[in-house]
Amino acid sequence: MKFKPCLxxxxxxLFTYCIENSYNPEREELISSKNVNLEKDLKELFEKLTKPEFMKYKHDERQxxxxxxxxxxAVGDSFDSVFYLFDTYFEDEILDKRKFMNTLLSCLLSYDAEATANEST
Incomplete structure (x- = not known):
């Protein structure tokens, strides 16, 4: 089943990073300790906080x-709508939202490949 793209x-x-998420001092400290504009820090956050949830999704949901x-x-979206009225624990403002999303996409592709490999074993 193919779903329409939906931001x-x-x-x-990304709700994990939102201040409206459930209170978790350890998660909040981890998020605020990273520089969201550094790809290395962002990948560490995604690995620790996004991957576990994403890996639970079915293949069609991951896709x-x-x-x-x-x-x-591909259509050149700025992703401003994703972060509009979305308060996070990030200490820094996201300077390049497209770079942020490219990093997220790269991580999700890797996690999906891992999940797919695990499903076929």
Whole structure:
């Protein structure tokens, strides 16, 4: 089944980083300790906080997230709508939202490949 690209699912995936998420001092400290504008720090956050949830998704759900990011990157979207009224624990403002999303996409592709390999064993 193929779903239409939808940025609201991306915002849902990133809810882990939102201050409206459940209170978790360890998670909040980890998020605020990283520089969201450094790819290395961002990948560490995604590995620790996004990957565990993403790996629980079914293949078609994982693919929907990937397809959504690929689509909106391809059409040149700024991703401002994803972060509009979305307060996070990031200490720094995200300077390049497209770079942020490219990094997220790269990680999701890697996680999906790992999950697919695990499913076939």
């Amino acid at each position: 609201s699912i991306t915002q849902g995936l 929907w997230h990937i397809d959504t990011l690929q689509h909106f990157l």
